[in-house]
Amino acid sequence: MNRFAELLDAIAFESSRNGKLRLISAYFREAPDPDRGYALAAMTGTLDFAHAKPALIRTLISERTDPVLFALSYDYVGDLSETVALMWPADARQVDAPRLGEVVATLSHTGKTQLPKVLAGLLDRLDEKGRWALLKLITGSLRIGVSARLAKTALAANAGIAVNEIEEIWPGLSPPFTDLFAWIEGGERPEVSDPAPFRPVMLAHAIEERDFEALSPQEFHAEWKWDGIRVQAVAGTGENGARVARLYSRTGEDISGAFPELAQALCEERFGDCAVDGELLVMQDGKVQSFAMLQQRLNRKAVTPKLIVDYPAHIRAYDLLAEQGDDLRSLTFAARRERLTAFIGRLEHPRFDLSPLLSFESWEDLAASRAQPADFDTGENAQAIEGVMIKRSDSPYVPGRPKGLWFKWKRDPFNIDAVLMYAQRGHGKRSSYYSDYTFGVWRSGESGEELVPVGKAYFGFTDEELKQLDKFVRENTTNRFGPVREVAYGQTQGLVLEVAFEGVQNSPRHKSGVAMRFPRISRIRWDKPAGEADRLETLAALVGTRK
């Protein structure tokens, strides 16, 4: 566990992707089974771990340290797990530090009542980094800072194979992945006989207006970029003749459980053996609903019949990767599109339709569609369009983000000027900074002009700007509420933030009556007087509209 913690610590501080890869690759070469397998599980989010609430951690430390010293320390460090890890009174000898495998095994069969004692016992045997990693894991607050893809890439590098070879068999594997590591080190490739396997997804690069000069419109297809989540719907028949259907997220996570109506549909014979790449949306009366509606269906453990009726799931197909035993991925986009059109046409399934292609002669044509989708046959669905996708007509389906084949051309976000009202301490590496900002705009209140909070943003600024914002907050604090500080604001004082966002929705839950999508700080307007910030009416007028 200590070795794994050293790795996590090193990755967290390493800023280059290549550096992280090297650290992880080295760990996979050096650590034994099953430790490295559980480490891979932790990095890919597949580690099933007992959970403890922060309150339990507080109780454990309060039984072992002076409360005044703990309070002073916690205030100084700003992070519970880290404070406890650092001040845990440990036996300096650490004779038999538990391995990661032992920690996982122990915690997997520890009941709630035993957990405090077992956890304390493990903490006693770990060094401070080990304690930190364990506390982060068990409170579910570990942010490793590497994607599952990066971890797999590091592993693939050890064998000199392409990461997609791992992705292909990944869904059939489980922690501690001993068969996978054996293969990486020259053994047999793990047998996968999944009739509905995941196929690694092809992704697009963002494109800017100026990039178009080098591209010829005749060589490309274009379609809308729908504002849902990218999925892969796969159906097949097992050896026993039973139908198998799965819905995967773009990272290969099986999300069928959250969408039983789609899984059920895919089990119908008419789907045959297929793998469809598409966008998961909520559709009502033929109209694509907002992302907020889709969110009602995401990240849920249990799905109630009511949810399925209220937020019906739908797949809008972009691509066909496999059909009746044929792997179509080496065909051109144009050829696959023909197969897809025929396939969706044959299906005649109400939950599946085709993402329409856009006709355009020039990039200017396409720019017009992107700017005003409602004018191009999308009608009310225009709200669910995030931009356009541009795909080379001759592009094969290449997993990952290959250069020069697919592009996404997003709409420009909206901007408003808002006034900073509250700031809250951040988490993790930002725990020493006030980095979460609540901002407001003007409205006419009962006692005159007032600022009403309209949103909260904690990204979009540079590290340098973060320092400046943090300094501003500390120097202009007027009130403190726990981790939150209220800052000076009003007609003649306060800091204006330019906030970029993707859209606005009506929201009775918020005091202002509106909610912004993905707000982020795009600029600090040191120059602008707070009195000149935007008004609530401006924001309200944007409800439902898209640029």
Add this chain to the structure above:
Amino acid sequence: MSSPLLALTPEGLFCPAGGFHIDPVRPVARALITHGHSDHARPGHHAVLATDETLGIMAIRCGETFAREKQAASYGEAIQLGDVRVSFHPAGHVLGSAQILIQGKHHGRQTRIVISGDYKRQRDPTCLPFEVVRCDIFITEATFGLPVFRHPDTRHEMERLLASHKLFPERTHLVGAYSLGKAQRVAAILRETGYDRPIYLHGAVDRLMEFYRTRGIDFGELRKVSASDRSKLAGEIVLCPPSAISDLWSRKFPEPVAAFASGWMRIRARARQRGVELPLVISDHADWDDLTATIIETGCSEVWVTHGEADALVHWAQTRQLRAQPLHMLGYGDEEETTEDGAEAMS
């Protein structure tokens, strides 16, 4: 009859019966200096009494004319000043660092007061180890006066540096280390771990390295980094002032790894704030366990805390039935946090 042996004045701690200040922050007639760090050793006093090494360091940092009169104190030698006797004892902080023992009447009673200056208990091959001096009143620093600060074994931190050096042989490891004390300690321990390549030095670290060398401390082959060298130092370890690791200066090195040797590196947010990629927890100050152990070992009945995280240490001392008070002295930033060396790096 009831005058104190030591009093707090705007200049710093003052001994009326001896007519001297200790580590004063403003120019005074007679100053006793614990060690050469710039927050303790300032120029402009009329007379200075310090160890020979500290006088040498002050001459390098502030110029030969840093004081009109200079007197060298040997460790353990008793010196009569007015009505009190003072002596200097090793503090284990940097070369020449000393605790100062004052013996005299405190409110009419014969009393021993020890001013720790900055000190540490961890092993350091570049200076004499800390010596416990029994006393009635112990005046301690508390730079790392919170129980979250427990410095790991320095060799272990150095092994982490070497592991990174091995994993990234095409990159330059820039180790931010304060030019007085830390840089020398890091170099010496690197040699102890068997590192035998030349150690490269930033210009600001070079002079004091040379001073240590004249005092008989061996660092093996040291090379000064010249501007044209920088791009060619792949696979080398370079010692530089902490501010330099995020300076323009650092960018010319091949994919530099920014390491920083400091006790603050134990707190993740602190390390991230400075853009450090390889935090090395190596400190020249006592950690929590050593601060509390030392207070007990001095046998004192009263503790005054000069600077640092005083609240926690005072609280701890009170739970041990010791009289304790924070002095909240200003002007003693911890040099590990200030940018004194950064200023030097620019010049």
